[in-house]
Amino acid sequence: xxxxxxxxxxxxxxxxxxxxxxxxxxxxxxxxxxxxxxxxxxxxxxxxxxxxxxxxxxxxxxxxxxxxxxxxxxxxxxxxxxxxxxxxxxxxxxxxxxxxxxxxxxxxxxxxxxxxxxxxxxxxxxxxxxxxxxxxxxxxxxxxxxxxxxxxxxxxxxxxxxxxxxxxxxxxxxxxxxxxxxxxxxxxxxxxxxxxxxxxxxxxxxxxxxxxxxxxxxxxxxxxxxxxxxxxxxxxxxxxxxxxxxxxxxxxxxxxx
Amino acid sequence: xxxxxxxxxxxxxxxxxxxxxxxxxxxxxxxxxxxxxxxxxxxxxxxxxxxxxxxxxxxxxxxxxxxxxxxxxxxxxxxxxxxxxxxxxxxxxxxxxxxxxxxxxxxxxxxxxxxxxxxxxxxxxxxxxxxxxxxxxxxxxxxxxxxxxxxxxxxxxxxxxxxxxxxxxxxxxxxxxxxxxxxxxxxxxxxxxxxxxxxxxxxxxxxxxxxxxxxxxxxxxxxxxxxxxxxxxxxxxxxxxxxxxxxxxxxxxxxxxxxxxxxxxxxxxxxxxxxxxxxxxxxxxxx
Numbered sequence: 001x002x003x004x005x006x007x008x009x010x011x012x013x014x015x016x017x018x019x020x021x022x023x024x025x026x027x028x029x030x031x032x033x034x035x036x037x038x039x040x041x042x043x044x045x046x047x048x049x050x051x052x053x054x055x056x057x058x059x060x061x062x063x064x065x066x067x068x069x070x071x072x073x074x075x076x077x078x079x080x081x082x083x084x085x086x087x088x089x090x091x092x093x094x095x096x097x098x099x100x101x102x103x104x105x106x107x108x109x110x111x112x113x114x115x116x117x118x119x120x121x122x123x124x125x126x127x128x129x130x131x132x133x134x135x136x137x138x139x140x141x142x143x144x145x146x147x148x149x150x151x152x153x154x155x156x157x158x159x160x161x162x163x164x165x166x167x168x169x170x171x172x173x174x175x176x177x178x179x180x181x182x183x184x185x186x187x188x189x190x191x192x193x194x195x196x197x198x199x200x201x202x203x204x205x206x207x208x209x210x211x212x213x214x215x216x217x218x219x220x221x222x223x224x225x226x227x228x229x230x231x232x233x234x235x236x237x238x239x240x241x242x243x244x245x246x247x248x249x250x251x252x253x254x255x256x257x
Numbered sequence: 258x259x260x261x262x263x264x265x266x267x268x269x270x271x272x273x274x275x276x277x278x279x280x281x282x283x284x285x286x287x288x289x290x291x292x293x294x295x296x297x298x299x300x301x302x303x304x305x306x307x308x309x310x311x312x313x314x315x316x317x318x319x320x321x322x323x324x325x326x327x328x329x330x331x332x333x334x335x336x337x338x339x340x341x342x343x344x345x346x347x348x349x350x351x352x353x354x355x356x357x358x359x360x361x362x363x364x365x366x367x368x369x370x371x372x373x374x375x376x377x378x379x380x381x382x383x384x385x386x387x388x389x390x391x392x393x394x395x396x397x398x399x400x401x402x403x404x405x406x407x408x409x410x411x412x413x414x415x416x417x418x419x420x421x422x423x424x425x426x427x428x429x430x431x432x433x434x435x436x437x438x439x440x441x442x443x444x445x446x447x448x449x450x451x452x453x454x455x456x457x458x459x460x461x462x463x464x465x466x467x468x469x470x471x472x473x474x475x476x477x478x479x480x481x482x483x484x485x486x487x488x489x490x491x492x493x494x495x496x497x498x499x500x501x502x503x504x505x506x507x508x509x510x511x512x513x514x515x516x517x518x519x520x521x522x523x524x525x526x527x528x529x530x531x532x533x534x535x536x537x538x539x540x541x542x543x544x
Contacts, residue, residue, distance in 0.1 A: 051442075054446055056442050056445060056446065075446065075448055076448050078448075080446070081446075082442070082443065082446040084439050084442070084443065085439075086439060088439055088440055088443055090458075090461070091540065091541035091542055092461050092539075092540035092541050092542065101457065102447040104457075105444075105447045105448075105449045105453050105457070106447060106448075133541050134541070135541060153447075
């Protein structure tokens with residue numbers, strides 16, 4: 001089953017300095033249950049592409065289908081949850097209150113909200129923290145809460161825009177492991193934007209390498225790694241070879257600079 | 258104690274300067290009187306007399322304190338000489354004007370944030386309204402309302418609202434716009450309606466700004482009310498008390514009314530400050 005399909009998607013921003021081609025002729029198919037990472041230097045359009053999938057930006061050309069619908073329809077059908085780089089939790093709401101915010105907006109009943117909130121808190125390993133306020137939690141825990149918020153309404157697709165970019169390496173490793181675990185448990189389709197080669201290689205079933213000016217896909221690498229991945233897998237020759245491939249792909253994209 | 262000491266020192270210095278100024282400013286009159294009566298004044302006599310005049314140019318602090326005490330505690334509160342009675346007249350109009358002004362400021366801010374046409378048209382008018390001297394506007398408002406048969410609280414409240422809506426408007430426009438792009442994108446990703454974005458995100462985010470504006474607004478409302486009480490005809494309120502004091506050269510009365518107004522303003526601002534601390538701490542927004 002195809003979760004996301006892009007055909008010749010282009011997106012041009014009109015700025016005072018003339019048009020900026022954030023995306024040019026991007027074609028990509030993401031299957032259901034895939035974990036797809038988008039990697040590339042700043043300005044390569046990886047975030048723009050993710051936002052276009054979420055209907056936060058509108059492509060200027062090409063077609064984009066999310067769960068067989070237009071991105072706009074998909075959003076209204078709650079097809080995806082979005083996680084940003086910052087947790088963006090409301091300081092005046094408890095963790096549970098933050099997680100039930102989208103549920104309130106979408107009109108879920110009170111009992112349903114409580115039950116869903118409890119379930120996703122368990123899922124991100126924050127059981128018992130529902131009554132705490134965001135400032136009482138560490139940065140890593142806050143980001144986990146924001147992931148729980150994106151999971152609360154059972155979207156099939158999880159879009160993550162550098163969710164761990166602001167965290168330190170140790171926390172990041174632990175969250176990467178937890179995310180893989182979560183992905184295995186829920187079977188979601190995940191689109192994941194990152195700057196980090198090891199993160200992309202460790203997490204993904206497919207790695208999409210992008211390059212800037214104009215933003216485009218230069219390589220799509222299917223990962224030969226098994227779905228069960230302990231952290232130690234990062235020391236295996238397969239992992240290192242894959243990371244090397246990604247690095248080459250990134251260098252290719254920079255060949256014209 | 259460490260914090261109290263500097264405050265007390267400053268207070269003491271002000272009182273000392275005030276006494277000095279009272280002696281110095283009232284001395285010509287006392288000397289004049291002595292010259293007419295052809296008596297010779299010792300320095301002690303001069304000081305004593307300058308500080309106990311009935312209608313001094315500048316009353317001494319203890320005279321003002323006595324006048325204030327007499328006005329607050331020495332009269333029945335229904336008496337026309339009671340500062341409590343006059344203070345209540347002023348306070349009620351201030352609160353009414355503050356409520357009107359705050360409501361108007363918030364509503365205009367909501368309009369500005371949500372409507373492009375209002376965004377581009379309202380602010381210049383709001384700024385213009387504040388550049389008109391309130392002293393020029395106040396008598397006109399009073400006269401227009403009086404000709405329609407409306408006197409008393411409402412015209413004064415309108416003038417108070419005129420001054421107090423502006424800080425609320427400016428603060429709330431800023432406050433309602435504090436949520437950043439990410440917060441708004443999150444809301445969009447949940448297909449939230451504008452009303453939902455307003456009630457759940459914009460309004461709570463704006464509260465710190467609202468409280469800061471309210472403090473300015475309530476002080477401005479008090480000033481507006483007192484100015485509204487100055488035009489001839491007003492017989493009640495701290496403004497009227499100021500005016501009648503100046504008619505009859507009752508400087509102690511003027512200063513007492515002035516201090517009563519200052520105390521009232523300080524109390525109102527402190528009250529809003531307390532509400533602010535309480536609310537923001539409960540919301541986790543306290544800094």
